Amino acid sequence: MGWFLGLGFGVYGWNQTWSGNVPADVGRPGLFADMAASLERAGFDYMMLEDSSVVPDVYGGSMEHSLRTGIVRFDPVPLVPLLASRTSRIGIIATVATTFYPPFLAARLFSTLDHVTKGRVGINLVTASPHAAAQNYGLDKHVEHDLRYTMAAEWMQLVGELWDSWEDGALRMDEAAGVFVDHEKVHPVHFEGRFHRSRGPLNTLPGPQRRPVVCQAGGSPAGRELAAAHADTVVSAVVGVEAMKEYREDMSRRAIAHGRGPEDIKILFLVDPVLGDTDRAARERKQRREEAHAANLEGALAGMSYVSGMDFSKFDPDAPLPDMSGSNGHQSTVADYAKAGGGGRTLREVAATRRVVESIELVGSAETVAAQMQEAMEYAGGDGFLIGSAPTRRTIAEIADGLAPVLRRRGLIRDGYPHDSFRENLLAY
Ligand SMILES: Cc1cc2nc3c(=O)[nH]c(=O)nc-3n(C[C@H](O)[C@H](O)[C@H](O)COP(=O)(O)O)c2cc1C
Structure with missing residues (x-):
């Protein structure tokens, strides 16, 4: 189970009931830290923080609607260590736009986060879509859809090489010999690609996971290929159990073609359950x-x-x-x-x-919704669900303390975390 925060480190339900004390919460970690602790109690695999770098202005050619309705986003990355400090097992995924982040910057940042979180960070790869976002990073306009996935694949290759630029055992910390790191086990990467270049090596140490968990959400053939090659978890918003089944089977085929196993990629489908006492x-x-x-x-x-x-x-x-x-x-x-x-x-x-938040509709008491989830998952053959509901302390409690215990009684979600790192726990269940 995961939870997708669809407005990233943003503002949720500011003018609606049950959204708490928004003026005190805006730009602060409190709600998200409470959420992380609740979801860990519930046995979730991860929280995933969406991101984008624009004030959307396509609608009406104006920022008015976005700003009036509270579409702002803080950078999710600084939230990651704060959430980690309130928890000990749940994974925390932050989004990075491969089109805009220099690979070295991202590799170093997430290597550092892997240390700070003791092996519980994940990176969600997106190629981003708005022209305005590209313009914020100095481009004239955004890159065409499939080309940005070609760029992302090369980006990921370079980031992976940087994460591997230190061999196992490079860190010696041998006081007697006066050697902190064995310099023969650290290598430049000298990467010369079509879009990206970097000398390397990283000047961090490999983190507990070395390679943070990689998440991806591409639904197009190009997006699915990127996920099949690199992702540990894929989040999908395909609609209906037939499409879910097709997606799982297609991703399994693609994973095998990349020399990986279907079980190496955990596929979570986006849902927005509506729960009630009855x-x-x-x-x-x-x-x-x-x-x-x-x-x-x-x-x-x-x-x-x-x-x-x-x-x-x-x-x-x-x-x-x-x-x-x-x-x-x-x-x-x-x-x-x-x-x-x-x-x-x-x-x-x-x-x-049509709302982009639901693979299947889930409505009912916790018992009913748990049964609906079980039935859909048994048919589709996926690995789990990604809750996409707007987080308020009410929705968080409904899922973490209402639905999750019922799922656990049915043996559908984990009862504790056997491992320390995010990837090990993710792949174990
Ligand atoms: C659950 C979910 C989360 C997503 N998160 C982000 C995000 O944080 N930032 C972003 O720019 N796009 C995000 N996307 C969009 C995807 O990266 C991707 O563009 C979209 O799924 C369509 O895939 P395609 O571009 O391969 O057609 C998300 C999509 C889904 C389904």
């Missing part, structure tokens, strides 16, 4: 949530604009969903929207029903 109470809650979502057309269109890079304020909401094939955005997500628009559905209908 099934009926949960259904009513879901109904209210759907109504609120449908009433917030602007919010849904802004989300679609962000993901696709197309300004949806320009289209008639009551006309059929416009052609999205020219998008340079998150390709597989755009394909999902296009599919939802089949049969001449209008933009308003697609916006009201």
Whole structure:
């Protein structure tokens, strides 16, 4: 089990009930640290912090909607050691955009985090999509979708070589001989790629995991290839149990083609469970949530604009969903929207029903939802779920103290962590 924080180190539900004391929480670790402790109590594998570097301004060609509704993001990386200091086993994944981070900077940063967290850090590789993000890093516009995955593959190769630039046993700390590190066991990498260059070696020491856990979320063929080659865990938002099954089987095939085993990649599917004391109470809650979502057309269109890079304020909401094939955005997500628009559905209908947070719908009491999760997972053959619900202390308690104990009674989630490092625990269950 993982939990995806969809707005990264951002602001959650600032004008909604149950979101606590937002003015005191903004930009501070409290909520996230409480969350990490709760999820560790619940036996979760990891928390994953999304990231992006823009104030989204595609919708309406303006930042207004984003800023008015509280779309801000702090850099998630400084949060990682703070969360680690409140916990001892759960993994903490922070997102890095391969298109913008120099490989040496990322390799060194995550090697350092691996030490600081005692082997509990993970890196989520994204290629990012908005042109505005690229412009923040000095590019004229963003790189085309498949090319940015080609760049990411080379980036990851270099980062991996830097993590391997120290042999095992290089650290001697031999006081009598006066040798801290055996210099013959540390090597420059002299990497000369098409997009990236670096001399190496790292000037850190290999961390407890040496190679932090690698996470990836690409849904397109190019994204799946990157994941198959490098990821320890993949998070997916494909829709429906058939698509989940196809995804798992496809990733297993791809892993084997890369000389890896299907069991080397843990696949988690994104869900947003709606829990209640009874099934009926949960259904009513879901109904209210759907109504609120449908009433917030602007919010849904802004989300679609962000993901696709197309300004949806320009289209008639009551006309059929416009052609999205020219998008340079998150390709597989755009394909999902296009599919939802089949049969001449209008933009308003697609916006009201399709949200990028659910592989399957989970609604009911904790018992009912646990049974739904078990059934879907047995059919699809995946490894688990990634909760994508907006974190408030209420939703965290519902999942960690309501749902997780029921999953545990069914033998579906771990009962304690047998190992010290994130990767060992992740791969053990
Ligand atoms: C659960 C999940 C988390 C994601 N997190 C991020 C993120 O933090 N930053 C980002 O730029 N993209 C993020 N994405 C988008 C993916 O990196 C990717 O672009 C998207 O899944 C579409 O895949 P594709 O580009 O291969 O078509 C996420 C996607 C999913 C499903």
